[in-house]
Amino acid sequence: MPHYRVHGMTVASDLPLPPLLAESDLTEHAAADVQIIAGDVPEHLPTAEITREHYQAAPAAVLMRAPDVGQMHITGGNRITYRLDAGERATDFAAHLLGSGCAIIHQQRGNVVLHGASLCRDGLAFLVCGVSGVGKSTLAAHVLEAGGQTLGDDVCHIGDAPGFLAHPGPPSTKLASDALQTLASYRGLPQHGLCPSGKTILSTADRFTATPHPLGGIIMLDWAFEHEAVTATRLAPGEAIAALRENTFRKRCITSDIAQTLFSKWSALAQSVPIWRITRPEGRDTQAEIVEIASGLLAQMQRQPALGGMK
Amino acid sequence: MQQIFAPADDVLMSDAGELKVLMSMQQGHFVELNATGRAIWERLDGMATLAAIAADLQDVYDIPPEQCEAEVLEFVGNLREHRLVEPRD
Structure with a gap:
């Protein structure tokens, strides 16, 4: 087999x-x-x-x-x-x-699995998490256009302390048609049809790395009301644990036998790896602003590697 | 103050480092515990009344009874709001 x-x-x-x-x-x-x-x-x-x-x-x-x-x-x-x-x-x-x-x-x-796009740059991995449609793949694609590689687009397994390795998933991504229009280098990628949500499935094999990388940080993308500003906030450990639970892939399937183990691992991760929340106002085009903020955060995380992300 | 509370069935407590956080696994609600909060939480065993817990803590922390009862009530009210504790008969 x-x-x-x-x-x-x-x-x-x-x-x-x-x-x-x-x-x-x-x-x-x-x-x-x-x-x-x-x-x-x-x-x-x-x-x-x-x-x-x-x-x-x-x-x-x-x-x-x-x-x-x-x-x-x-x-x-x-x-x-x-x-x-x-x-x-x-x-x-x-x-x-x-x-x-x-x-x-x-x-x-009893392992940590997050719903997010994972990318790596200069030896460190970063995750972009958030609910479906908030712009994870689009933000990741913009960051990748500026250099770097992808580890996957949807599901990311994070290994245990102290390494907190981000492990690669399948080499594909899903992008909405408007996002695809703004990403010149993505328009030439092999397309594998449409997913049920209408997004285009693209192969990212040419910018994929199959090597696990230590996790340098996580960005949680979240919706805000239209009149609010784009904000970036480093989460306190308690908020970070709650955010990790919220962004766990298939969190509704967590049963009583594994809950405490996962909670302990989220706690360790929240105390070792910086987790940021960026809010994206609904109904306004703030993509460029969010890309700029996220790029700044990634550069900051690379200058100050997390406990689990020491190179 | 004669009410009795116990941890909800799905509540978890972090055990990593200095951080002490309670979380409802199903709801996602969470509360960070300071030293006083942790002392109250550890006494919510489904048997002790809030009055008994307040009296116990009053001895430990040497604070006025009214203040101690108020702090216990406020803390347990917060836990109840987040469905981290359940009343017991």
Whole structure:
């Protein structure tokens, strides 16, 4: 079965994943951390603590459905069993496996996984987090145009103290059409269609690094009212912990068995790595101002590396 | 002051370094604890009344009873507002 390296894990998958992630040494595979295998998926989890329309979460087991695409049963922090809906393409489901599937695997292992675009510059990684549509990918793209590389666009696993390594995810990004118009170098990137939100899926393979980097800082993008100004505030540790919880990928799937472990890791991260909140007023074009502020913060973080980001 | 409170089922406390933060995992609400707050929190065990907690802290910190009761009430009110504690019968 083909092996891949993604999110800091070796994954054995019978469903094809992006070729760039494939392990180059086909003879000496490390033992896979995760198995992704087609098979039977249960209708319900009898021990579910959390039940929503498209997912159920129980200790060490999550059942998730991507409407009209397929279902996956994620168990024990090491196995994803999936079933494709009739007529659906495997490539469409790969994004779900590499996003939600791998994020939940990490959560079941008690690891930190954030929803954000990750980039690196001069040996340090930076994350841009925030709710969908707030401009994470666009800000990251502007910063990357000024130099640097990407580690991924959506899901980022942060390793434990003291290194707090940011691990690379799949080499792609999603950009809204208006953002794409303002980013000249992105218009030439290979396009892989549209995602359900209407954004264009682009390959960022030519500016991707597959090497984990120590985390230098996190920028949380947040909406503000239209009449308010763009602001940048360094979060106090308590606020930073709350922001890390808020920006945890699939936070609604966190069950009681892993909650304290994750909380302790967020606490350690919040005390070691600078976390900034930049507010973006709704309804006004403040992109240039936000890019300028973010660039200044990144430069500042590089001059004063975080405890976990010592080069 | 005869009410009894206990930590909510989903409340967590950080244990890293000097920082002490309570958080409701489901709600995302959080409260940072100073030394006094931590002393009150540790006494919210689902058995002691607020009056008993205030009397205990009054001995420890040597402050007037009225001030101690007011601080306990304000702190527990804040925790309750953030759903970090639940009343017990």
